[in-house]
Amino acid sequence: MQVGLTHWQFLQLFGRHIPSGGPGELESNNPDERKRGDELVRSDISGKLEINCLSCHNAHPGQDHAEYAVQIARQNYRWAAAAACEFGSVKGIAAAQIDTYDPLMGDAIATTYRENTFDHLKKVFFDIVRKVPNERCYFCHSNLDLSKDGSEKWTADEDVLLAAGLSCVDCHRNGLDHNIIRGYEGEDAASKNPLAASTTCEGCHTEGRLGAPVPEHPGIPPVHFEKLTCTACHSGPWPDQKTYRTKTSRAHALGVHGVKKTDEMLPHIMSPVFARQHDGKIAAHKLLWPAFWGSLKDKKVTPVSMEIVKRTARRVIGRRMLLPSGDWPALTAEHITKALTLLSSNESMEGEPVYICGGKLYRLDESGKLREPEEHPAAQPYLWPIAHNVRPAAQSLGVRRCEDCHSTDGPFFFGDVAVDTPVVSERDSVKKMVEFEGIGAFYAWAFAFSFVFRPWLKVVALVSAGLIGIVLLLYGLKALACVVKTLAEGD
Ligand code: HEC
Ligand code: HEC
Ligand code: HEC
Ligand code: HEC
Ligand code: HEC
Ligand code: HEC
Known part of the structure; x- marks a missing residue:
């Protein structure tokens, strides 16, 4: 509104x-x-x-x-x-x-x-079920990850919990009030549902509800369960050097007939982004960079009404700039300047006109020239947690080695988060994952670097132990020789 x-x-x-x-x-x-x-x-x-x-x-x-x-x-x-x-x-x-x-x-x-809908008593059969079929939920809740391997549904694996036969409503349950269990940690406090506490990843798995395996996580230091959510290691696409784009059904008009199905179609949602959430834990997220025309007043930015934006945009962005793929039109500094100038002459604008995109705020200086883009809270990306798809245990982060995360160029800390923007000159810009994790980049790097030396340390330790052994053995042999000699001489 x-x-x-x-x-x-x-x-x-x-x-x-x-x-x-x-x-x-x-x-x-x-x-x-x-x-x-x-x-x-x-x-x-x-x-x-x-x-x-x-x-x-x-x-x-x-x-x-x-x-x-x-x-x-x-x-x-x-x-x-x-x-x-x-x-x-x-x-x-x-x-x-x-x-x-x-x-x-x-x-x-x-x-x-349709013919034969009603029987001779004018009754109709409705196939109403209490347990909602997954397909009903999928219509509004599904994802398509546009990974480098293609974006077809058949190239992606299903959530392991669903593949094992669980259905959405085994976990997301509700009574008549339809206050559906969301499954977030801490939800039980707010919800009246007695099942809420055991419907989080942790709750269900520590209780072994529905036969959930109780994980032992051998070798993973306990600090990880304080600092990371379960979903950080288990959910969403496996991280690559750069975030993928994801299309969600709700953000893409449910993919119904007549909606553009191109991979470039806006909005561009990035995933997975490992970011610290309110409870201080790092979780896997989806991310969207806001892009809108706003009005700046008392340091706050409020969006300009759709009507004004449409009228202004029509005069700045020509029809030819709109791409058939549904991707961003190629904006330049000139377009932004022109639009901001038009907006500032609009009487219904209350504050100073600004443009937010790609994590930056654009505005004009006193002489009507475009300033260097600035940081502003309103330009911060919007993130929401990924719960699904849960990958099989063998595809959990950390299953191969600690270096799945603690490596000096690993995507978990040093992956690139794509910055999405219509501004042509900024299209390739990225941010590093650590910036979202609230950890010093140098610290994460130095700590990761220590993992490079860990195997060496082992080698050094083994070699030293070996050397000491040999020395001891030599002395031992010498001593033995002495004893033998003494014994012989003592004869
Ligand atoms: C007609 C579309 C539609 C259908 C069908 C639908 N949902 Fe939703 N669902 C939504 C919308 C829109 C929201 C967002 C509302 C909100 O955030 O409060 C939502 C929110 C949710 C949330 C909370 C998400 C969050 O981020 O906290 C869950 C969980 C959920 N739905 C599960 C289901 C399940 C399970 C089914 C099938 C039984 C289902 N939905 C069927 C549209 C739908
Ligand atoms: C095994 C239990 C389980 C099943 C089965 C399950 N969910 Fe979830 N779901 C969860 C939990 C737990 C969370 C919250 C996890 C978190 O972020 O901490 C969640 C979160 C969500 C969310 C909000 C976060 C997001 O990823 O968008 C939606 C929407 C959702 N589920 C829909 C569904 C739908 C639709 C299905 C069936 C196709 C389904 N779930 C099946 C346990 C389940
Ligand atoms: C977004 C999906 C959705 C919509 C829309 C929806 N329901 Fe439900 N409903 C559910 C789910 C999920 C459950 C719980 C199933 C379970 O726990 O096994 C449920 C449960 C119920 C129950 C059983 C409650 C109980 O305590 O046993 C009734 C009755 C019901 N719904 C009626 C309705 C009616 C009437 C409407 C329309 C006004 C409606 N539902 C709309 C998803 C939905
Ligand atoms: C730091 C990463 C990490 C975190 C955080 C993590 N896991 Fe795991 N998890 C793994 C790895 C790696 C495996 C596979 C190797 C193993 O079984 O230990 C695994 C295995 C599992 C398994 C399969 C166990 C089995 O016996 O089949 C379950 C279930 C599981 N985790 C649940 C959870 C839950 C619930 C949480 C949150 C309380 C969680 N994990 C947090 C990395 C993690
Ligand atoms: C309502 C209970 C329930 C909830 C909630 C739940 N799980 Fe599970 N989970 C199960 C069950 C049951 C299985 C065993 C499925 C099977 O038979 O293979 C399982 C299996 C797993 C496995 C092992 C898969 C494998 O390869 O064997 C992982 C990993 C896992 N869950 C992670 C999660 C994560 C992450 C969440 C939160 C998003 C979660 N679970 C929420 C019940 C649950
Ligand atoms: C999913 C990514 C991931 C995996 C896999 C992982 N770690 Fe970590 N590790 C982290 C994060 C994130 C932190 C917390 C960093 C922070 O908050 O300062 C951490 C912290 C640590 C710490 C504590 C450092 C401190 O500052 O307190 C140790 C020790 C550690 N990890 C060792 C390991 C070992 C050993 C393994 C392999 C068995 C491993 N990690 C696997 C992500 C991971």
Whole structure:
């Protein structure tokens, strides 16, 4: 709402992937919203977007969330759930009707049911299950890692827990309140669910719930379980010298029909990033660099409303700059200067216009020239933890050697985190992983370097021990010879 979105506009953008009512069910009491494209009038036609229970609980393979997304785009809110289920279909477009259209009287938008849906008593069979099938959750919660080995689903392995036969709702459970267990450590304190404590990685594995193996972790110093989350060593893609890009279903419009499927399509999400979280532990994360036009006032940056941004961008970024792949347009310092100049002459701007991208803040100086980009908290990347995919034990960090992490160029400390930005001259810039881990880079390096010498130390120790042994042996032999000699002489 901060970017000037009304509930109505929010629904148009995100309605397809909110399973529950929320903004879809709110009544607007803001008289301002009435003016904006007469949204209240339009919502009389579209109806409310209520919780779609079927989006999780329908076990029939014909349940089609892509159709739901189509219905949202048409503003057919009250019809969307019927259209997405296996036996209903909806014709007509609410968005195309005139303001005076009455959905109760008119027939421009209508639901039809597949033949044989109803039996002779006019009853219908709904395949409703309590235990939601994984496929329902996947529609909104799935990832595609764009690794160098390609980005096809069949080239990636599944989460080991799911491959072993567990389903999402074995862990993510809830009662009627649908306050789903998230599985984060510390969640049990906040949640009323008695299972929450044993649904974290650690909780389940120390209790051996559902037959979870209790790990022994032989040889790993205990400090690691204080300083790292379980997911740091076990979850997400195996780290490489540089972060991968990941596409998530929710960030990529659920991949429905008509959505661009290119690898370059925005937004660009980086993973895995090993970063320190609030509890002081290092965990694997996904990361997004914010890029937006803002207004700077009292050192705070607030996003400029979408409408103003659109109008300004149209005058600065030509149609030809928009790439068919959906990647960033190639921005230069001139484009930014021009846009900021336009924004500063806009009357509805309250503060100083700025552009945030690639971890930096861009703004003009008094003479209207672009300053050197600055650091600013608003430009900091946004990170959220990765829980899945859990890799098999044999692919845990540290399984080969301690040098999986403690090496002077290992990705865990010294991998490159790609900095994503539309600014052409900054496209290749990176940050080092240690910057996110809150550990001194030199310290991590020096400590890692000590691992280079550890095998030498062993060799030195062995060699020394050997030498001492030989010396002792020589003396021993000498002594023995003496004894033998004495004995012989004593005869
Ligand atoms: C985002 C997915 C989702 C949506 C949407 C959803 N549910 Fe659920 N529901 C679940 C999950 C997960 C469970 C727990 C399953 C388990 O623990 O075995 C559940 C459990 C239930 C239960 C059993 C509760 C209990 O204590 O035994 C009922 C009843 C239920 N849902 C009804 C509904 C109704 C009615 C709606 C629509 C208003 C709805 N659900 C929407 C995911 C969903
Ligand atoms: C229609 C889309 C949709 C479906 C289907 C859906 N979810 Fe979600 N889920 C969301 C959205 C959107 C959020 C983010 C809301 C939030 O962060 O509070 C979310 C949040 C979550 C979270 C919390 C994530 C976090 O970062 O804390 C979990 C866990 C989760 N869902 C699990 C499930 C499971 C398990 C299922 C299947 C039973 C499911 N979801 C089905 C859309 C969906
Ligand atoms: C074996 C238990 C288990 C199973 C099975 C499981 N999860 Fe999770 N999930 C967790 C735990 C534990 C966390 C939180 C871990 C952490 O970050 O500490 C989590 C976190 C999440 C999150 C938020 C973090 C993220 O990675 O985005 C989502 C969304 C989620 N799970 C969805 C799912 C879905 C969808 C499925 C089924 C396809 C599933 N989970 C299966 C245990 C499980
Ligand atoms: C520093 C990295 C690291 C951390 C942190 C870590 N693990 Fe492990 N884990 C490993 C390695 C390496 C293996 C494989 C070798 C072994 O079994 O010790 C492993 C093995 C396992 C196994 C398989 C054990 C078996 O007997 O099959 C489980 C389960 C496991 N870990 C769970 C956890 C849980 C739960 C946590 C958090 C409390 C955790 N791990 C934290 C590195 C780690
Ligand atoms: C609800 C209980 C539960 C939760 C929560 C849970 N696990 Fe497990 N985990 C299991 C079970 C059961 C298995 C054994 C699966 C099998 O039969 O191979 C397992 C197996 C594993 C293994 C060994 C896989 C192998 O190669 O044999 C690892 C590693 C692991 N889990 C890590 C994690 C991590 C990391 C988390 C948190 C994201 C987590 N687990 C959360 C129940 C759980
Ligand atoms: C997943 C990456 C990872 C693996 C694998 C790993 N470590 Fe660590 N290690 C860390 C991190 C992170 C720290 C904490 C650094 C900090 O917070 O200052 C650490 C700290 C340590 C410390 C303590 C140093 C201090 O400043 O307190 C020792 C000792 C250590 N590791 C030894 C080992 C040994 C031995 C192995 C192999 C058995 C190993 N590590 C495997 C990541 C790893």
